[in-house]
Amino acid sequence: MSDLLDRLRGRGWRLTSQRRVVAQVLDGDHVHLTADEVHLRAAARLPEISRATVYNTLGELVALGEVLEVSTVGRAKRYDPNARRPHQHLVCSGCGTVRDVHPAGDALGDLPEAERFGFAVGSVEITYRGLCPACA
Amino acid sequence: MSDLLDRLRGRGWRLTSQRRVVAQVLDGDHVHLTADEVHLRAAARLPEISRATVYNTLGELVALGEVLEVSTVGRAKRYDPNARRPHQHLVCSGCGTVRDVHPAGDALGDLPEAERFGFAVGSVEITYRGLCPACA
DNA sequence: TCTTGACTTGGACGAAGTCCATCGTAGGAT
DNA sequence: ATCCTACGATGGACTTCGTCCAAGTCAAGA
Numbered sequence: 001m002s003d004l005l006d007r008l009r010g011r012g013w014r015l016t017s018q019r020r021v022v023a024q025v026l027d028g029d030h031v032h033l034t035a036d037e038v039h040l041r042a043a044a045r046l047p048e049i050s051r052a053t054v055y056n057t058l059g060e061l062v063a064l065g066e067v068l069e070v071s072t073v074g075r076a077k078r079y080d081p082n083a084r085r086p087h088q089h090l091v092c093s094g095c096g097t098v099r100d101v102h103p104a105g106d107a108l109g110d111l112p113e114a115e116r117f118g119f120a121v122g123s124v125e126i127t128y129r130g131l132c133p134a135c136a
Numbered sequence: 137m138s139d140l141l142d143r144l145r146g147r148g149w150r151l152t153s154q155r156r157v158v159a160q161v162l163d164g165d166h167v168h169l170t171a172d173e174v175h176l177r178a179a180a181r182l183p184e185i186s187r188a189t190v191y192n193t194l195g196e197l198v199a200l201g202e203v204l205e206v207s208t209v210g211r212a213k214r215y216d217p218n219a220r221r222p223h224q225h226l227v228c229s230g231c232g233t234v235r236d237v238h239p240a241g242d243a244l245g246d247l248p249e250a251e252r253f254g255f256a257v258g259s260v261e262i263t264y265r266g267l268c269p270a271c272a
Numbered sequence: 273t274c275t276t277g278a279c280t281t282g283g284a285c286g287a288a289g290t291c292c293a294t295c296g297t298a299g300g301a302t
Numbered sequence: 303a304t305c306c307t308a309c310g311a312t313g314g315a316c317t318t319c320g321t322c323c324a325a326g327t328c329a330a331g332a
Contacts, residue, residue: 014298014309035288050312055289071263073207076288090247090255099253103246110241111226111264117235119226121266127207128247130257150278150329171319186281191320212319 004066011064021046022057032070032078032089032098070098071125088126094135101128140202147200157182158193162203162217168234170212206234207261224262230271237264 004023009015025041026033033041039054058079061067068080070089075096080089087100107124140159145151161177162169169177175190194215197203204216206225214234223236243260 016298016310018311048312052290052313053311056310071207073205073213090251090253090257092255093258099255101247101251101253103243103251104248105241105243105246107239107241107243107246107262108264110239110243111237112240115226115237115239116266117226117237118269119228119235119264119266120272121226121264122229123265125263125265126243127261127263128244128255128257129259129261130252130255133254136256152279152329154280184281188282188321189280192279 007066008064013060017046018042018049018053019057021049022054022061026061026067026079026081030082030100032080034076034078036076038079071127072096072098088128090128090130092132092135093129094131097132103128143202144200149196153182154178154185154189155193157185158190159197162197162215166218166236168206168214168216170214172212174215207263224264226264226266228268228271229265230267233268 004027005015005020008019008023013019021042022038024045025038035051035055035058038058039049039051042049042054058067062069062079066081066083068083070078070080070091072078072091078098080098080100082100087102090099090101091097103126107126108121111121111124140163141151141156144155144159149155157178158174160181161174171187171191171194174194175185175187178185178190194203198205198215202217202219204219206214206216208214216236218236223238226235226237227233239262243262244257247257247260
């Protein structure tokens with residue numbers, strides 16, 4: 001965790017108490033929180049932190065590549081602090097729960113040259129959708 | 137197109153002029169429209185159509201599997217009328233252009249049983265990201 | 273043609289997220 | 303140790319995207 005704070009300081013970040021708290025919340029456990037949940041947990045430690053600051057900080061962490069945005073259909077974005085090990089996501093269509101998964105194939109390689117339309121393809125994002133045991 | 141209307145009638149849909157117009161708009165050209173764009177185009181043919189009806193109709197078409205929701209990063213959902221042939225999307229990180237692509241692998245099969253956490257996995261959504269020739 | 277319940281309407285409502293003017297403070301300068 | 307100041311925080315208004323609802327309308331079967 002202090003690793004993260006160190007990296008941020010190394011990039012010229014001012015270490016405000018707000019940013020420290022947001023970083024701590026994200027590092028706390030490996031869940032996929034919405035911005036609102038991050039705000040809730042951050043406010044437990046620093047009651048006066050504002051929503052705008054949480055949004056700003058999350059946006060900056062995403063821009064720095066320290067945190068990933070998980071695109072969800074029709075729900076609030078979720079933030080994934082596990083940006084360092086590549087993985088994909090399994091999303092419950094019922095409750096929105098997100099789990100990290102590690103499929104076997106090579107999706108990038110599976111896209112034939114003829115299908116790339118001259119694009120410089122850099123990444124693949126795979127989302128598996130289904131119902132979790134509780135929602136089934 | 138009348139194929140689509142036939143299928144919908146076969147499923148017990150009442151064929152209202154509003155539903156007809158939305159179906160026509162979606163069938164018109166193979167683009168990836170937002171709900172608002174669908175409403176705009178539908179209103180060109182049937183000026184008094186309401187936003188609520190467009191949302192309802194799109195939701196029903198998605199539920200019936202006639203249209204796909206494309207998850208976009210942080211913007212409005214897009215609706216893809218090309219639901220009959222399975223395909224994935226190639227998105228330009230520069231300008232946002234979306235192209236349909238057809239990768240070779242079997243992404244669903246690539247997710248090991250041990251990685252499914254008891255979920256009933258039903259679909260995979262793959263998004264390739266990169267820069268199109270114009271943006272590169 | 274009549275009837276009826278499915279469909280549509282528009283406006284209020286709500287959730288998620290952005291913007292902005294103003295205030296506060298981290299951290300370098302002295 | 304204190305001062306300065308630009309960067310960051312604040313909170314409330316605003317925007318965007320979408321849902322809900324009560325009341326009115328109409329497609330299609332009897």
